[in-house]
Amino acid sequence: MKKTAMLLTAVSFLSTAAFAANTAACAGCHGKDFEKAAMGQSKVVKDMSKEDIIASLKAYKAGTGGHSAMKGVMQGQAKGLSDADIEAIAEQIAGGKEEAKSATDEVVDAAKDAADDAAKQVADKAVDTATQKATEKAAGMLK
């Protein structure tokens, strides 16, 4: 038990350290949180989806990606990245964002369900009331 906990701590420390090394090289151009347009040319990477980041890094790595005169710069940056590096970088930049989005979607869905239920209850109640009134009226006519 204790060993497992220590191992987990070591693994998470290692992956954090490895990750810090990976993106430290990017910060000079893209900003610490990928919040800048690198050299005035790139998209703001933190606004991209995880899939887009992976796709564009793989394309730079293959030497085919890019959209400005500065694409050679980024192709050089991506050359040294493994697919695992690319996955980890994209997860770090955009992974949490997608989790947050799916959590938001869940809340929105739950709210919609609740609204549907409430609307249904109101409709049911209206039908009940109308039925009861009609029944009373019919009973009055029979008297």
Ligand code: HEC
């Ligand atoms: C020397 C400056 C520089 C460094 C360092 C750098 N980049 Fe870039 N990056 C750019 C430029 C310039 C572009 C836009 C190139 C283009 O496609 O025309 C770009 C584009 C990108 C894009 C695609 C955004 C778009 O505009 O389509 C991603 C994703 C990206 N970089 C990630 C990284 C990552 C991850 C690192 C670190 C491993 C990194 N960059 C390091 C300059 C840099």
